[in-house]
Amino acid sequence: MTYLEFYSLTSKPFVNACNPDFYYEGYDHIEALNRLIFLIEEGDMNFGMLTGEIGCGKTMTRQMLKRRLDQDLFEVIDMDNSNLDFNYLLLEMIHKLSPDDVGENLPEDNIYHLLQEFQYLLDSKIRCENRSLVVILDEAQQLSAEALIELKNLTNIDSDCEGSITIILVGQPELRSLVKSLPQIDQRVSLRFHLNPLSVVDVRGYVATRLRKAGHETGELFTQDAIMYVAAETHGIPREINRVCQLSLNFAFSQQLEIIDLEAVKAVIADLHRQQGRI
DSSP: OOHHHHTTOSSOTTOOSOOGGGOOOOHHHHHHHHHHHHHHHHOOOOEEEEEEOTTSSHHHHHHHHHHHSOTTTEEEEEESOOOSOHHHHHHHHHHHHOTTOTTTTOOTTOHHHHHHHHHHHIIIIIGGGTOEEEEEETTGGGOOHHHHHHHHHHTTOOOSSOOOEEEEEEEOTHHHHHHHTOHHHHTTEEEEEEEOOOOHHHHHHHHHHHHHHTTOSSSOOBOHHHHHHHHHHHTTOHHHHHHHHHHHHHHHHHTTOSSBOHHHHHHHHHHHHHHTTOO
């Protein structure tokens, strides 16, 4: 018997892989998603910025944003890596817009030809179908100042066809300082939202939601004091909550505990501290 069978689960509830089916609608995450959708649907607001500490749920919010946007109205380019010069960012956008490899032979060092190809694709595949382009750049704190300024220039591209480009910058807190240091970018950012760690109430809801979505009937597998301890030790960071709860499941199963109590969670966290040299 595995812990999945023991706890009547149909899937692993605390895997850190970004699965939108396990999205938890905490206050900050709902607010971030609603604001980003508003920004995009307005169509003339240029830049949005979503920041948060590592593990706070930026990637999950990104995935839910893509899922909720109407594909008939929006073409989404989602880029996991922003640590590229602008020419290569633009070349990557061209490749994502051209499924028939139209941009395969474009010289990456010729910005004029790249911009011409990008505008051609924007006009022929997006604007003339009355759609808008949304570009999401993850790890945007890695962008150079020069790349950010060139991205701003993309939003200035005009056309006889209706349409717009919205760029969403997603990154760690230092992205805010980078943008603030560039007034020409700072003034274009119409929406800023910072994802905070989960509150104790949201940690309780987060854990229960993931357990229910993994097949548990009630989601009430952890005692309330165990949840409070998880919240305190993980500081409400979803990635850390997942790690502690997964290890707690494994430990509780090894002890054949039907409910995961405070002592079980304490044992797991004490072991983590030992492994990390904290005690």
